[in-house]
Amino acid sequence: MKITSAALLAALAAPSAAFAPSSRSIMHATQSSSSVALLSTLSPPERVAPDAGYVPDWEDRVGLTPEEFIQSDMSKPDLSGMWECPLTRWDSDNIDVKEAQKICAQQPHCPLEMRATPEDNAKGAAYFAENKDQIRADLLKYGAIWFRGFDLMKSVSGNREMHEALGLDPCLDPLHSSGLRKFASERDALYEEVNKPSLRGHYIGLHNESTAKRTAAYAAFVCFQRATEGGGRFLVADGAAVLAELKPETLEKLYNRKIRISVSNLDIPPSLPGVVKEGIKGLVDVAVAPKFDMDLEMIYESDGKPGRLQAVETAESPINRHPVTGLPVWFSNAHNHARKLRDRRPCGVPEVGMTEVFYADTMEPLDLEDCQEIKRASEKHITALSMEPGDVLLVDNYRALHGRDVFQGDRFHAVTWFTWDQNEAWRGDERRIVEKNAFNQAINQMMDWLPKDFESNQS
Numbered sequence: 001m002k003i004t005s006a007a008l009l010a011a012l013a014a015p016s017a018a019f020a021p022s023s024r025s026i027m028h029a030t031q032s033s034s035s036v037a038l039l040s041t042l043s044p045p046e047r048v049a050p051d052a053g054y055v056p057d058w059e060d061r062v063g064l065t066p067e068e069f070i071q072s073d074m075s076k077p078d079l080s081g082m083w084e085c086p087l088t089r090w091d092s093d094n095i096d097v098k099e100a101q102k103i104c105a106q107q108p109h110c111p112l113e114m115r116a117t118p119e120d121n122a123k124g125a126a127y128f129a130e131n132k133d134q135i136r137a138d139l140l141k142y143g144a145i146w147f148r149g150f151d152l153m154k155s156v157s158g159n160r161e162m163h164e165a166l167g168l169d170p171c172l173d174p175l176h177s178s179g180l181r182k183f184a185s186e187r188d189a190l191y192e193e194v195n196k197p198s199l200r201g202h203y204i205g206l207h208n209e210s211t212a213k214r215t216a217a218y219a220a221f222v223c224f225q226r227a228t229e230g231g232g233r234f235l236v237a238d239g240a241a242v243l244a245e246l247k248p249e250t251l252e253k254l255y256n257r258k259i260r261i262s263v264s265n266l267d268i269p270p271s272l273p274g275v276v277k278e279g280i281k282g283l284v285d286v287a288v289a290p291k292f293d294m295d296l297e298m299i300y301e302s303d304g305k306p307g308r309l310q311a312v313e314t315a316e317s318p319i320n321r322h323p324v325t326g327l328p329v330w331f332s333n334a335h336n337h338a339r340k341l342r343d344r345r346p347c348g349v350p351e352v353g354m355t356e357v358f359y360a361d362t363m364e365p366l367d368l369e370d371c372q373e374i375k376r377a378s379e380k381h382i383t384a385l386s387m388e389p390g391d392v393l394l395v396d397n398y399r400a401l402h403g404r405d406v407f408q409g410d411r412f413h414a415v416t417w418f419t420w421d422q423n424e425a426w427r428g429d430e431r432r433i434v435e436k437n438a439f440n441q442a443i444n445q446m447m448d449w450l451p452k453d454f455e456s457n458q459s
Contacts, residue, residue: 045344050203050375052235052384058226063389064154066412069224072185073157079189083171083419084430088215089398091326092317097252100319100328101244107327110238110400111144111383111393121151125158128165135166135394139218140325143238143399146385147392154390156414159222160188162392163416171419172432174214175294184414193221193413194404200227200411202348205336206237206378206401209417211294212316216417217426219395221402223387229409233384236393237401239329243319245377246330250370254318254332258360261337262302262310263294265352270307281309302363303339303356315360322398323426329399335378336403340371346406387413 063069114135120127128135139145152158163170170189184192194204209216226232243251266284268277277300285298296311303310320331335341337355357366366374384405385393395402397417420426 047343047345047347050205050345050382051379052233052382053380054383055233056383056386058386059149059388061149061388061390063223063225066225069155069389069412070185071155071157072188073160076157076160076188078187079170080186081432082189083169083427084432085172085174085176085214085216085417086419086427088210088213089320089323089426090317091321091323092319092331095255095319095321095328097255097319098248101246101248101251103327104240104244104329107238107240107244108142110142110241110381111146111236111385112138112142113146113148116147116149116151121149124152125161125165127152128162132166139394139396140399143240143396144236145394146236146387147394150390150392152390153222153392154224156185156188156190156224159190159220159392159414159416163220163418166394167421168218168220168416168418169421169427171216171417173417174209174211174216184412189416190222190414191416193415195411195413199348200232200407201346203346203406204235204404205333205341205345206235206242206382206403207333207336208239208331208401209397210331210333212313213295214293216397217420218418219397219402219415220418221387221393221395221413221415223389223391223413225410225412226388227407227409227411230407231405232407232411232413233405234387234393234413235382235384235403235405236395237378237381237383239331239399239401240327241381242377242401243328243330245380247373247377250373251319254334254370257362258315258317259332259334259366260312260315260358260360260363261333262299262312262356262358263296263337264311265354266309267305267351268300268307268309272307277307277309284309284311299363302358303365310356312358320398322396324398327399330401331398334366334371334374335401338366338371338374340366340368341375348406 116127123130135145147153147162150162153162173191182192184190194202209219221234223234266280268280281298281300285296295314297314299310299312301308302312316332318330318332318334319328321328334357337357339354339356342349342354358364359366378401382403385391387393393402419428
């Protein structure tokens with residue numbers, strides 16, 4: 001699940017945390033934090049820019065103006081009635097963790113970089129049609145492909161030509177109604193990525209675009225405009241590489257105990273009578289949670305804070321076999337959602353949207369040591385992409401994890417999610433649930449009202 005489900009309880013209540021100007025608004029990608037210890041939470045910890053294993057240089061390629069790149073090809077059919085996001089394919093039982101690590105250690109580097117030649121650019125969409133089979137095979141092999149320097153994808157219309165030439169079939173975001181994404185071009189099935197001014201100071205940790213219930217099969221992230229004042233690198237890491245990197249004892253522990261993720265907080269006065277608290281819990285459970293198409297349990301005080309009501313996902317394994325290749329991979333959003341990691345890096349999310357990761361068997365938050373190991377193993381394998389206009393990162397969403405650096409100024413990246421185009425049973429027959437739209441739009445408006453730079457310190 002991406003960033004946070006801040007919108008879940010915001011429909012009922014405003015955030016309880018006070019907002020203060022962010023003390024850090026841009027990540028210096030080359031700065032190392034490996035020597036900085038994760039301190040205790042007795043006082044607010046120092047916020048440090050996360051690491052990245054590989055940081056490619058910028059090339060300062062020129063794009064189109066917003067008025068030019070946003071134009072849709074009106075001669076093409078409207079894709080707004082796209083498929084619903086498919087159900088998550090779980091195959092996580094009886095995995096030999098040590099053997100899985102050996103296999104994952106043999107996988108090639110992710111992402112594969114494919115740089116356009118003048119001849120490639122001259123072909124336009126024909127390049128992708130001619131190389132469709134090889135590109136689709138490479139996507140399974142490497143987990144992600146960085147198309148670099150292609151002129152075709154500098155516009156909304158060209159980006160659509162690209163993924164249509166590859167035979168990809170668009171679907172909804174797993175949390176379409178969460179309000180954290182809105183369409184850049186609805187008729188082209190293109191969501192605006194997280195470019196909101198209110199969230200530009202928020203570092204998005206590694207995650208699959210997934211909930212315990214729904215997961216997109218593939219994604220195409222496109223850059224139309226890089227951040228005008230710095231930052232905004234797109235992050236990608238191979239789930240196989242992360243699995244191979246983790247300490248075996250940590251991996252075994254997390255796999256055996258499983259995890260649960262809380263996606264939102266609502267702080268209720270602890271002194272309220274129990275019957276009132278239960279009434280609020282029931283209201284949230286019945287009136288709001290179902291709109292998010294997630295399997296959530298409303299639990300009081302799971303993180304130990306008196307009066308706090310949290311929406312918690314069902315238990316899930318942090319390791320999952322890839323539905324097509326069968327390769328066991330790290331398939332977990334813990335790097336993004338663990339509170340002990342969020343509180344130690346640039347974070348611009350109000351308290352209502354702060355998340356936490358628990359051991360499923362005890363509902364205790366992940367301890368500091370396990371969080372530190374997830375951080376180390378994940379960030380060692382991050383490639384902090386210098387995506388420029390026309391660049392696309394094609395992602396196998398069951399294999400590769402993604403995220404985003406903080407940025408300054410204006411930035412326009414977008415994404416299209418895809419379902420299983422070669423397996424109708426996995427795709428399902430659900431089309432877009434139009435009733436989600438009004439709620440989506442209302443939450444998007446609320447998010448746009450938030451201060452442009454804020455920070456939650458509740459550790």
